[in-house]
Amino acid sequence: MSSSLQRELELAQHSAIEAGKIILGYYDTDYQVQLKAGREPVTIADQTSSNYIIQAIQHKFPRDAIVSEESALPAGLAREDRIWVIDPMDGTKEFINHNGEFSVMIGLVREGNPVLGVVYQPVSGLMCWGVNGEGAYMVQGQTRKRLQVSTESALENLCVAASRSHLTPELEHIYHQLGFHHIIQSGSLGLKVALIARQLSHIYLNLSNLTSAWDTCAPEVILKEAGGRISNLFGSRLTYTFSHVRNRKGVLATNGPVHDYMVEQIQMLLTQRAQEELSV
Secondary structure, eight states: OOOTTHHHHHHHHHHHHHHHHHHHHHHTSOOOOEEOTTSOEEOHHHHHHHHHHHHHHHHHOTTSEEEETTSOOOTTGGGOSEEEEEEEEEOHHHHHHTSSOOEEEEEEEETTEEEEEEEEETTTTEEEEEETTTEEEEEETTEEEEOOOOOOOOGGGOEEEEESSOOOHHHHHHHHHTTOOEEEEESSHHHHHHHHHTTSOSEEEEOSSOOBHHHHHHHHHHHHHTTOEEEOTTSOOOOOSOSOOBOTTOEEEEOSTTHHHHHHHHHHHHHHHHHHHHHO
């Protein structure tokens, strides 16, 4: 079935695969790791992947705006109807640690709404994608199927997709406070959200204000088209107006049935934590 965004989808898929080849070309080499603001690592693989994807989009859609994690934010984004949002390598720490849990993510925002998303894991060849109103799909090797989240709502059966690099004892304690005892770890926010779309997990949450539009744009489309939900910790939609790029109020992604309950529980937990800090 042809997509209403067929040219855009084909470009995003092809660019993700080619960028993945570029990244893997550096995987076993002696590359230098630098630190960005916030002490997040960046490598030549991130930068070269970003350059390739930007050039590919500019060639096919020269009038579209582009936002990349590895480039300065363009001016005048508020006036743009179409904005490509790319994370040329989501999970740089996992690339450095050589565990394969990193991905290329390419999303398209139209009039402030994510309408297309591709998440590609170069090491495994897993590709997930979604187009607004047209469903979400995955392909890996000879396997191709439509994605649909689990309908599980029993708390004792829910599995949390947690960070590979940032799962601290404090965060584990928070998961247990929320009633979760099944945890699956992965690098890349995109791959964690894809676990929900693939029925391998049910919840992902990030309590910080450190994720950005390029972390959530592509995964958001995939999860929503698979029947899931994504919001900030207060239940409000994530914004892509680019007056700022940070998801300042955290991120909550779920299979859907437990979303409102999770928002309530997280708010209770955050209020309790704030009161405890004030009493110290």
